[in-house]
Amino acid sequence: MFNFNYSADAVSIGLDAAVWGLIGLAAFILYKRQQVKPRVWKVVVVILAGLFSFSFNWELSGTLLKFPVLPLGVWVLYGVLKREEGRWDRYRSFAWLGFAGNFIFLAAALVSMPLYAMVYPESDAATHIADADQAFIVRVHPSGEEGQILDRDRLVEQVPSMNREKVESDVWYEQMYLKSDGYKNKNERFPYQVVGVSSKWGSGMEPVIYVEGDGKGVLISTSREQYYFRFDESIIKEGAAR
Known part of the structure; x- marks a missing residue:
């Protein structure tokens, strides 16, 4: 070969x-x-x-x-x-x-x-979120609220100041389980997904980007790793669903 x-x-x-x-x-x-x-x-x-x-x-x-x-x-x-x-x-x-x-x-x-x-540093949010002109948000879990839309301008503005935090899958699972009164996955931590975001030109990356329920955190999943970022202002707002 x-x-x-x-x-x-x-x-x-x-x-x-x-x-x-x-x-x-x-x-x-x-x-x-x-x-x-x-x-x-x-x-x-x-x-x-x-x-x-x-x-x-x-x-x-x-x-x-x-x-x-x-x-x-x-x-x-x-x-x-x-x-x-x-x-x-x-x-x-x-x-x-x-x-x-x-x-x-x-x-x-x-x-x-x-x-x-x-x-193309993978741990840099700007590598994965370079263009959000065609981006929108979709609800991927019933625990997310209907009628939410993506604030594209606020998303792009906050990319440079996003704070990377540790991905604590075990802790998140325990919290979700306890808040769900024993019903697994009743309250999903990341009930939304951002679709239509372009990564940095030439990177070849196609990450999956999930949004936290409060709109102030994103979980970026690549083929190699997951990265969790928090920021100050929510990137989702109420409006007519796309």
């Missing part, structure tokens, strides 16, 4: 493009050194085939990394090309360049992790 991952965020896309550019430059240099020039399209096919390898996966900080072990593509190319004298010699360097590309993509993935964290 290919040993690189595609990610929708701008950092990974930029690094992937840089890696392909580096591989292309290396292929150009190798091609110029060849006394007998192979066809360009065949060189491209050989490089892509060389990328195939047996690898083992390791997840680091929510990112799946693939470490190449066996050059399956190179072995297959060798078996096919050696049948004609001199053909393997013409394409051997390009096949190994393809396999080496796996390590370059791996290095790019490792570089992208701290770089992504710097550009």
Whole structure:
């Protein structure tokens, strides 16, 4: 399989493009050194085939990394090309360049992790709530009041001053259970959800944002973590439901 991952965020896309550019430059240099020039399209096919390898996966900080072990593509190319004298010699360097590309993509993935964290800090509310022009609120639990609407301006104004607090799931569950007179989930702490909010451009994030019953807190759920923020003024108000 290919040993690189595609990610929708701008950092990974930029690094992937840089890696392909580096591989292309290396292929150009190798091609110029060849006394007998192979066809360009065949060189491209050989490089892509060389990328195939047996690898083992390791997840680091929510990112799946693939470490190449066996050059399956190179072995297959060798078996096919050696049948004609001199053909393997013409394409051997390009096949190994393809396999080496796996390590370059791996290095790019490792570089992208701290770089992504710097550009798009997940613990910063502004990363997840960058544009609320099309946002609205929906009730996702019966304990929430009907007819509530989102105050978009107040939401955007308070994003820079949101205070991050600890997510205390166990404590919240106990409080909810006690206030519900033993009926589980009768009083949900986050009965609303904000829909239509855009995260920071290029982050590739699609968080789910829940709003606390008093409108003064949000729980942002990503594929990796949950973040709880409190602020001074409620972002919900009474009005006609959308």
